Amino acid sequence: MRNWGGSVVHFNWRHTVYGYVQSCYTPLAQRCYSHGGKLESDEEFDARWVTYFNKADIDAWELRKGMNTLIGYDLVPEPKILEAALRACRRLDDLASAMRILEAVKDKSGPHKKIYPYLIQELRPTLDELGISTPEELGMD
Amino acid sequence: MSLAKPAMRGLLGKRLRFHLPIAFALSVVAAAAFKYGVTEPRKQAYADFYKQYDATKEFNNMREAGIFESVRPTGK
Numbered sequence: 711m712r713n714w715g716g717s718v719v720h721f722n723w724r725h726t727v728y729g730y731v732q733s734c735y736t737p738l739a740q741r742c743y744s745h746g747g748k749l750e751s752d753e754e755f756d757a758r759w760v761t762y763f764n765k766a767d768i769d770a771w772e773l774r775k776g777m778n779t780l781i782g783y784d785l786v787p788e789p790k791i792l793e794a795a796l797r798a799c800r801r802l803d804d805l806a807s808a809m810r811i812l813e814a815v816k817d818k819s820g821p822h823k824k825i826y827p828y829l830i831q832e833l834r835p836t837l838d839e840l841g842i843s844t845p846e847e848l849g850m851d
Numbered sequence: 852m853s854l855a856k857p858a859m860r861g862l863l864g865k866r867l868r869f870h871l872p873i874a875f876a877l878s879v880v881a882a883a884a885f886k887y888g889v890t891e892p893r894k895q896a897y898a899d900f901y902k903q904y905d906a907t908k909e910f911n912n913m914r915e916a917g918i919f920e921s922v923r924p925t926g927k
Contacts, residue, residue, distance in 0.1 A: 820862065
């Protein structure tokens with residue numbers, strides 16, 4: 711499992727069945743209970759990351775750090791997060807990172823082949839506006 | 852024709868929840884199969900062999916065969 715090393719996978723151990731712990735079937739992808747506070751919802755998580763990449767004066771390190779952290783989670787980022795990241799690449803004049811982000815989310819999808827086409831569909835307006843080619847369009851896949 | 856939104860969260864967790872119990876169960880089965888298919892028959896074979904083993908008789912056979920240096924075959 712290629713994402714084993716970086717992924718943070720948390721089972722939701724809610725039910726106890728037949729005396730052993732059985733995980734609940736609503737997956738909570740990545741939030742930690744370590745601070746004992748309220749659990750962050752998916753929308754709050756997404757909003758936090760969109761805000762991170764929307765920082766007007768984001769620098770290259772923060773872009774790389776953000777993407778690497780995001781890729782470490784047990785999820786494929788939402789289109790709105792990726793859009794904010796691609797716009798950050800535009801502000802940094804970094805086409806290479808923009809295309810790398812596309813490659814990364816394709817790889818992150820693993821065996822789930824329907825995710826990447828959906829993401830490209832959702833990102834198409836942004837890709838066209840920013841003039842970002844996909845690796846497939848350039849024959850680099 | 853626009854694509855529907857697929858599941859994008861918790862995919863690895865789902866996979867592990869499915870595969871890890873199976874992997875654990877298969878490992879236990881493999882260990883049990885080896886124990887009862889290999890080690891227990893082996894132990895039983897040794898036990899059966901030594902149940903009727905006459906050490907003195909075997910010693911004398913070996914002695915007559917002349918393999919020892921400390922005792923010569925009888926009659927020499």
